[in-house]
Amino acid sequence: MPSIRIEKDRCKGCEQCVKECPQQILGMSREINQKGYFFATVVEPMRCIGCRVCCITCPEVAITMHVHGTMIHYFRY
Numbered sequence: 001m002p003s004i005r006i007e008k009d010r011c012k013g014c015e016q017c018v019k020e021c022p023q024q025i026l027g028m029s030r031e032i033n034q035k036g037y038f039f040a041t042v043v044e045p046m047r048c049i050g051c052r053v054c055c056i057t058c059p060e061v062a063i064t065m066h067v068h069g070t071m072i073h074y075f076r077y
């Protein structure tokens with residue numbers, strides 16, 4: 001079962017991941033992060049299909065997928 005983690009303090013609140021998730025299970029928090037942005041969160045983790053679109057979409061590389069304890073990180077910069 002894949003698990004998505006969002007590093008909230010890397011998020012700039014662009015909402016791209018929210019728009020692109022085919023399951024529509026990502027949303028924006030009502031809290032702000034260290035940068036002063038509302039950050040993305042996983043609202044319904046059980047419905048994630050592991051497509052990784054959110055990981056690829058995020059311009060801040062704030063989203064990683066974890067499968068059986070292994071982190072899958074697509075970009076690192």
Ligand code: SF4
Binds near residue numbers: 024052054
């Ligand atoms: S992996 Fe796919 S289904 Fe899961 S949160 Fe990301 S975009 Fe949505």
Ligand code: SF4
Binds near residue numbers: 039040057059062
């Ligand atoms: S795409 Fe990345 S930076 Fe934009 S809202 Fe989602 S997690 Fe935040």
